[in-house]
Amino acid sequence: MPTRRRALLILAALAGLAQLSIALALMVGSIPITPLEVLAALVDNGGTSGEVVRSLRLPRALTGFACGGLLALAGALLQVLLRNPLADPYVLGISGGAGIGALLAIVLGFGAAGINGLAFVGALGAMLLVFGLAHGEGGWTHSRLLLTGVIVAAGCGAVVTLMLAMAPDDRLRGMLFWLMGDLSQTGDPTLVLILLTAVLLVSLPFARELNLLARGADVAQALGVAVRPLRRGVYLVASLATAAAVTHAGAIGFIGLIVPHLVRLATGNDQRLLLPASVLAGGSLLVIADTLARTVLAPQQLPVGVLTALIGVPVFLFLLTRGAAGRG
Amino acid sequence: MDQTDLTAPLLTTRMLDVGIAGRVFCRALELSLPPGESLAILGRNGAGKSTLLSVLAGLREPDAGEVRIAGVGYTQLGARRSARIRGWLPQSRSEAFSSTVLETALVGRHPHLDRWDWESEADASKARQALAAVGLAELAQRDVQTLSGGERQRLAIATLLTQAPQLYLLDEPLAHLDLNHQIATLELFSTLNRSEQRAASVMVLHEPGLAARFCSRALLLFDDGTTLQGSSDEVIGSESLSRLYGYPLREVGAGKLRWFMPA
Numbered sequence: 001m002p003t004r005r006r007a008l009l010i011l012a013a014l015a016g017l018a019q020l021s022i023a024l025a026l027m028v029g030s031i032p033i034t035p036l037e038v039l040a041a042l043v044d045n046g047g048t049s050g051e052v053v054r055s056l057r058l059p060r061a062l063t064g065f066a067c068g069g070l071l072a073l074a075g076a077l078l079q080v081l082l083r084n085p086l087a088d089p090y091v092l093g094i095s096g097g098a099g100i101g102a103l104l105a106i107v108l109g110f111g112a113a114g115i116n117g118l119a120f121v122g123a124l125g126a127m128l129l130v131f132g133l134a135h136g137e138g139g140w141t142h143s144r145l146l147l148t149g150v151i152v153a154a155g156c157g158a159v160v161t162l163m164l165a166m167a168p169d170d171r172l173r174g175m176l177f178w179l180m181g182d183l184s185q186t187g188d189p190t191l192v193l194i195l196l197t198a199v200l201l202v203s204l205p206f207a208r209e210l211n212l213l214a215r216g217a218d219v220a221q222a223l224g225v226a227v228r229p230l231r232r233g234v235y236l237v238a239s240l241a242t243a244a245a246v247t248h249a250g251a252i253g254f255i256g257l258i259v260p261h262l263v264r265l266a267t268g269n270d271q272r273l274l275l276p277a278s279v280l281a282g283g284s285l286l287v288i289a290d291t292l293a294r295t296v297l298a299p300q301q302l303p304v305g306v307l308t309a310l311i312g313v314p315v316f317l318f319l320l321t322r323g324a325a326g327r328g
Numbered sequence: 329m330d331q332t333d334l335t336a337p338l339l340t341t342r343m344l345d346v347g348i349a350g351r352v353f354c355r356a357l358e359l360s361l362p363p364g365e366s367l368a369i370l371g372r373n374g375a376g377k378s379t380l381l382s383v384l385a386g387l388r389e390p391d392a393g394e395v396r397i398a399g400v401g402y403t404q405l406g407a408r409r410s411a412r413i414r415g416w417l418p419q420s421r422s423e424a425f426s427s428t429v430l431e432t433a434l435v436g437r438h439p440h441l442d443r444w445d446w447e448s449e450a451d452a453s454k455a456r457q458a459l460a461a462v463g464l465a466e467l468a469q470r471d472v473q474t475l476s477g478g479e480r481q482r483l484a485i486a487t488l489l490t491q492a493p494q495l496y497l498l499d500e501p502l503a504h505l506d507l508n509h510q511i512a513t514l515e516l517f518s519t520l521n522r523s524e525q526r527a528a529s530v531m532v533l534h535e536p537g538l539a540a541r542f543c544s545r546a547l548l549l550f551d552d553g554t555t556l557q558g559s560s561d562e563v564i565g566s567e568s569l570s571r572l573y574g575y576p577l578r579e580v581g582a583g584k585l586r587w588f589m590p591a
Contacts, residue, residue, distance in 0.1 A: 083424040216421060219421060219435075221407060222414075222418075223436065224407045224408035224412070224439035225408075264425070269426070270431075
């Protein structure tokens with residue numbers, strides 16, 4: 001268990017990493033911009049490079065950071081709620097619901113706002129469906145919730161595949177990009193940044209109770225945690241965080257699964273540190289991945305979801321083998 | 329706030345009905361356990377011992393009647409204040425995530441900490457004392473997922489000691505323990521009963537000889553939903569136990585050291 005001091009040091013280091021990743025995202029691209037020019041662009045308007053930084057790269061980097069943070073936070077919360085280190089934000093079908101909404105909007109030829117709106121409606125629909133079905137009589141067990149979520153996700157997956165099969169050819173590319181996760185269509189990052197802050201601030205006061213919930217519902221209840229409202233709250237907050245991220249950036253994979261894992265391997269399973277550290281690390285990872293996605297094969301842009309997987313998988317496997325050796 | 333009358337019962341039940349899926353385990357059970365006393369719950373597999381214990385711990389609703397700890401009901405107390413009065417040892421626990429033995433024992437401090445508190449050095453030293461009391465001091469930095477069954481059981485007991493409640497509800501506290509640790513554990517809880525704090529304990533046991541020796545009272549749960557309770561000396565005997573377990577038993581020994589052999 002980290003001391004409060006050690007936790008703050010780790011968070012400060014991760015905050016530094018987050019700043020570096022955003023600085024990198026502002027500098028790199030089809031027009032390289034020096035650090036000084038970036039600083040100048042941020043403080044006063046004017047100049048082509050200023051325009052590129054302020055209206056293109058900064059909103060995209062901030063949206064990426066917020067979405068990465070939301071996904072990592074949702075993953076960390078769901079891993080505790082389901083007591084399963086393999087849970088990710090999509091395991092309960094939220095991304096599937098959002099996918100149906102977004103693809104429907106693309107097929108119907110809606111603009112970015114319409115796609116986001118329908119994606120959010122789809123995510124909320126899947127969330128309410130899973131919540132309602134998992135509740136049933138006899139209450140909530142994490143295995144029942146998990147099974148219901150997995151089945152709803154599978155159903156959504158089938159509908160998504162059906163829509164892909166029936167969609168007109170000229171829409172297919174946009175649909176595939178959305179499904180793999182894409183930050184090229186982002187607008188104003190304010191809303192999603194506010195959401196990220198709100199979700200983190202709501203979760204942090206319950207972090208020690210989440211530590212107990214991770215050890216089992218009965219154990220937590222016996223040690224003074226009001227388990228029922230806590231579980232519902234965690235489900236709601238994690239679902240909203242996922243819905244917000246998926247609505248803004250599509251179903252970007254791996255961040256929500258791998259980032260909480262990486263942080264847990266590096267710092268232990270104390271949610272008081274794990275939750276904010278996951279936000280910072282997840283945000284940074286997505287910003288770096290997105291920067292690579294738009295520069296590696298420039299001018300062609302890759303779906304960022306491919307990059308998060310290509311970075312995340314080897315890093316994860318490395319830490320996992322190192323962790324196992326250290327423990328043995 | 330937690331000042332309680334030192335003679336008032338720590339655990340009382342009134343007209344308690346407990347059952348599961350249409351089966352009745354006990355009807356209109358009246359219990360009253362004053363500080364310093366210990367109660368053994370005996371019964372066959374599936375007689376409802378664990379279910380009754382989780383009702384007593386406030387983790388499950390009874391079919392009817394009420395449970396009070398230190399004179400107050402669980403709903404009225406709330407989860408957090410309840411946790412400062414009663415502790416519960418689960419029959420089994422599984423750890424989904426790795427953590428150290430010391431971290432796991434420290435979890436017991438949760439009900440004593442405010443929302444934004446971190447565990448202090450004083451909390452850590454309480455946890456270390458508890459680990460030492462169950463013989464796990466050397467393993468403080470080990471990962472719980474590498475412990476043996478008996479070590480996990482002793483760690484769960486240490487977590488309970490770190491919680492430091494007044495009322496201990498123990499579901500098979502001797503599970504997975506070797507003979508030496510079985511006696512040490514029972515002596516540990518007897519010491520708590522006799523200590524200044526006058527803790528009370530309720531434990532589900534499978535060995536009537538140990539129940540007779542270490543518990544002042546006993547509650548027998550029969551398969552037909554009837555119960556028998558009283559002082560261990562009166563209630564635990566070859567006749568009642570033969571009926572309880574559905575197998576003839578013969579009593580050996582005398583006084584506090586009585587054993588029951590399958591005849």
